[in-house]
Amino acid sequence: MREIGRHLLWPLAALAILLAFNALRDPAFFHLRLVEGRLTGAMIDILNQGAPVLLLALGMTLVIGTGGIDLSVGAVMAVAGAVAADLLHSGASTATALAAAVGAGLAAGLWNGSLIALVGLSPIVATLILMVAGRGIAQLVSNGEIIDIAPDAAILAIGRGTVLGLPFPVLIALGAAAALAGVARLTSLGLFIECVGGNEQASRYAGLAVRSIRLAAYALMGVLAAIAGLIDAADIAAADANNCGLYLELDSILAVVIGGAALTGGRFSIAGSLLGAIIIQTISTSILRADFGGRSVPVELNLIIKATFVLALCLVQSSEWRRWRPLRRSAAA
Amino acid sequence: VFAFASCSKKSSSDSGSESKPLVVGFSQIGAESSWRTAETKSIRDEAKKRGVDLRLYDAQQKQENQIKAINSFIAQRVDAIILAPVVETGWEPVLTQAKAAGIPVILVDRGVKVSDDSLYTTLIASDFVAEGRMAAQWLAKALNGAGNIVELQGTPGSAPASDRKKGFEEGIAPHAGLKITRSQTGEFTRAKGKEVMEAFLKAAPGQVNAVYAHNDDMALGAIQAIEEAGLKPGTDILIVSIDGVRAAFEAMVAGKLNCTVECNPLLGPAAFDAVEMVLAGETLPKNIVVQDRVFDQSTAAEVIDSREY
Amino acid sequence: MRANLTRHWPLLATGVVLLALYIGAAIAFPGFRTWFQFTRLFSDNATLGLAAVGMTFVILSGGIDLSVGAVIACASMMLALLAGELAWPLWLAAPAVLAAGAAFGAGMGGLIHIFRLPPFLVTLAGMFLARGTALLLSPHKRIELGSHDSVRSLSLLHVADFTLAALIFLAAVTLSALALRWMRWGRTVYAIGSDESAARLMGLAVAPTRIGVYALSGLCAAAGGIVHVIGTQAGDASIAFLLELDAIAAVVIGGTVLAGGRGSVLGTLLGVLILAIITTIPGYVSDLDSWWTRLIIGALLLLFVSLQRVSQHWREE
Amino acid sequence: MADALVEMREIVKTYPGVVALDAVDFTLRAGEIHALVGENGAGKSTLIRILTGAERPDRGRLLLNGREIHARSPAEAQRLGVAAVYQEINLAPDLSIAENLLLGREPRSRFGWIQWGEMRRRARQIVRSMGLEADVSAPLRDCSIALRQMIAVARAVDQRARVLVLDEPTSSLDAAETGRLFDLMRRLRAAGLGIVFITHFLEQVYAVSDRITVLRGGRCVGSHAARDLPRLALVSAMLGKAASAVAAERASTRRADCGGAARLVAKRVFRRRSIQPFDLTLRAGEVVGLAGLLGSGRTEMARLLFGVETRDGGTISINGAAMHRHSPRRSIRAGVALAPEDRRAAGLVPRLSVRDNILLALHASRGWLRRLPRRDQVALAEQFVRSLSIATPDLRRPVAQLSGGNQQKVILARWLLMEPTILLLDEPTRGIDIGAKEQVESLVADLRVRGMAIVFISGELEEVVRVSSRVVVLRDRAVVGELEGAAITAGSIMERIAGPAEGGGHA
């Protein structure tokens, strides 16, 4: 655990720098106000906006931990949203709609997992299939239209409700993170996932149920993606099959990597991914909020800043970089 | 040895006399918005009505896919091609092929830039600049010529986004009191529209008088952002957008949206009229402009039931 | 001979399934049989193909390059800027863009090699950088060449119905296949992908090879961007979004192993053609809702990779 | 010294938490074979990795022919005339044998194209000159570990270097191949090369080397001419204590009767292209040695018994239960354990800690929900680290950072703590030092007495003779004979391995 702690040092420092920058630019950045029983403020916004990516990053952490990857998460979000909205539209109860959406996510995850663990396709190709087809399925379900979720549906609470002033999406995301971290710590699941990602053959020899572990990771990813999809749909009160979760797969992968996981599998950190997701959302939000002399910053800078930031972060973390510095110093001496 | 293409023989455009149905290829951009879906539906329905065998390819916003689709239409010798081009340039090679194969091409909803305008038969489209101008004129009147406006742009670089921006700027130019204080892309989607609007409201609380959104979806997103900020959309902040989809009318009836400028996606009948005319050997005007109207809350309730999309 | 057959089985299997797919499509859809459609399979997918060729090298070396789509877009913008707005002649602008692409790739390769950063991460950052740069190059996110006659005439050029793009793609495949099989550099790529630390301990030139591989990928992507500009007479910052995923899929379908060390460019050619056929087929199917395009592509992809998998399994037995 | 080919002076190398080398001096002369010996983790591999430029020392000087060099990479060292075979075979498994032999030095035409025909011809020549038989265009991954090791040696030798470093080259070779390798080393010595030779086999040390340098705990504890250093003195130098207790009570155990209950029964089990149908019965309290040449099918047999690979036919029952859909998981549940021969590929999870690697099988058998409390984990792991004397600074260290022999011990620990009823050991003593080897051997004897059924595979015939109560001999992937009790001698096993007709006379 001490090693993990050290791992989090740099991402934490990065987040601190980002927040400090924002606080300097905008003194009210850290202010939290209670408006109509709802906490508002930039920090809450970041968590609220970042909730879907955060959920995806959690699942992606496990999937990447097994040495895999899931490109279909955005599409799965869309499917889940579409399923829920469609059912609500045809008069189903909220509970049914929610269950069906999560079930759809689970099914998608199991589908991916089976293709990878049982059929033996490579994760990139297997999930690419669902990435392409998934949006098609979502459109099929929603008949190609943006389905409005009736304004009185309880489902909207997922997107907008609050508990003790905290927005519901934030609670869901942080709750999921805490639950996952707990499971990883208190059971052997985390270890198993790291084993499968670290050396599949050795895991098999040691008697691990490699296939089931893979399957479980993708299934959980599917469920989390579905929840993220529900949050997204509830947030805009509509299921938008075409745009829901678009490109979020990249952000979630990035979050996991910032959090210090090895993309080749075998090492991951839930807390790290959590931080990674928050960092990514903070960058986006900072750019949206920042304005220089009345002009807003072009969004495309978002990409460049994100990239530079991530690269710099990983560079200072790399052992080679640390090795280089004394070398240069001794060369100067 | 290089040679320029002289690909195919004359296509059989005499199919009208036989019992075999017309085969028409439709290269559609994608399904990114309700408007686009309505357009696709209109063309499919019309094809079904007229007994046309339609080949529909959804290009997922990619020009390379659209070109792929047109090439496959050429290879299977369809009788005509309908193209909704995602961008304006780069169509010359593929349209040259179509022309050489003797297949007429009807453009819908935006134009193309080609050096030889015989490469397509006709363009059926709305005037995006005019739409932007109409939105500006309505807003200028509603605001009495003074106020801070934030703009939610469409996808950067797309023709509707740049034309609607241009038209709107032209429209407010005479009114010195009207200022666009912020302008960001919401990428034509509801979620982005909401996110950007939230940021706008946070950055300058209480200073936004009106929102101009390049399409209805973004406006609907912005409405939610406004509501969540504790303001009343349509009252505290005026909202005007373009497209005129059904959801926009519902929002107007609910008093949350002030005005939408119609951009009619129901191009099916016009497109197939054009196909039949050109196959019958008639000449068509190069440009068929679709008439668009402005709707606001005063008319919304009456019209809403007649909206098809 | 027998041994050779088993060794090249993945390639053969891919070839056989490709053939089956083509014949199937040709039987179902008369238009598919035409020479015209055959040549379009190459022309319409030349950009993807070029990216996939570069990607083959990267994957063979055990890495991955997620930046290619963005580099294609950025290269197209740069070329349009240089040749269009700055009116450079094409023979000057195109090499400049190629060099920039290669340099960008080499930079990423350098970071990956020297600082031992994961390729996935570096090239993901590279993707954001290149895409961001492409978007910043013009406020309209798109630069049209206008009446650039040399580009226009290039775009209309054909040899036996193959467009210039297709020819460039095929040339790249040929050259790459030669380099991988007959050059020490190519063999070193395989060795690195097979076991990097072993390659180092064997005394092979790991650093230049590794960096060279990413440079080559950047170069191929830039070539893809150039081909795109020639085809469409415009640079566009939003093209080729997530094209890297298609490129990776083509490489993997072509039998190259993602872990590195095994595979071939010829396989990649087959992989690209398979994707090409799969994505063309929806254009032949009557009256379907637009989402069927995606569903058909997904289903065909699944069918195909499963077939391939089954054939591999069958050989192992 | 005029004839010092390599001089290493005051070499210091530290890893986090470990001083791998502490001011080590090492001198290699031209025309000598210089054995480097020491316990697991003594620093042998580290020293030679520094010599070959694979690793940079923290301090110290390296002189080649009296000139100081700063090789920063193996490539540079190779140019300077230092060739090496590393402990973990470092070749490219996906490339062909020919390429692995010649990569970096391929014959090329004037334009730089590789000449494949010439390359294969030369590779065939090299392979033949080593007395091997192999299709040089076959990919290396299809070769057995032994063949790979020989190919690695061939590659190094063929570089015509002045200094040749061999880190445990014989760890998976059988007697004949080892002999061939020694002939080759002697020839090279005659040609004036300096050879560094690392091994844990003392006979081998005395068979070929001229000088012996002993490392202990990262320090050089002496360098002597081989004939001046008696065996016992060498052992006590390595272990750092008077080694009189080395003589053990081995032979006595074999006499004990071995007619316990049948634990594992295999009938007509086979797998196409890897092993012919064989029968095998394992009883409680016996050690069955598998003997055979390289590639004779011993590993394959163990893998089939464990269920790593699906058999094409035959039946296996374990402790009375028939194994229908066989898999390692089921085997483990039935009480079987397999310590695999290829520790890097099939044994270790390199990034995980020593503790997790030791406990992996236990965790797996308990399932994900029933996690062992942390305190028990530490206690168990510590117990085995102590009892097998695994040299590691702490339990949290990633296992990849241990020395090769200690990694092997980690895998042994993993299976021993499972307390299986049937233990399959595939080359369990590969690369571990003599002290530990004694330990393993006596451990096996111990477990046998406690009623475990054990399969013991080893390339070292004497070892098989020492520990087994029954020996099954394999040749060309088929069982060709069985020996029991007093009939087990190195000679009789060799006969079975060699003689084609003799197997039939049995039974």
Ligand SMILES: Nc1ncnc2c1ncn2[C@@H]1O[C@H](COP(=O)(O)OP(=O)(O)OP(=O)(O)O)[C@@H](O)[C@H]1O
């Ligand atoms: N990469 C590394 N990181 C950390 N520690 C290491 C690393 N490599 C080796 N060590 C440590 O250095 C010490 C010496 O290891 P070395 O591999 O040289 O031993 P050895 O004498 O070759 O042993 P063996 O006979 O088991 O091969 C060991 O304690 C080992 O744990």
Ligand SMILES: Nc1ncnc2c1ncn2[C@@H]1O[C@H](COP(=O)(O)OP(=O)(O)OP(=O)(O)O)[C@@H](O)[C@H]1O
């Ligand atoms: N995974 C594998 N793939 C292909 N061939 C294999 C594999 N494992 C073993 N073989 C081949 O099967 C034959 C039997 O090998 P096996 O490893 O069982 O022999 P062995 O008696 O244990 O010898 P060794 O000392 O090499 O371990 C060898 O020729 C080897 O090349």
Ligand SMILES: [Mg+2]
């Ligand atoms: Mg060693």
Ligand SMILES: [Mg+2]
């Ligand atoms: Mg073996």
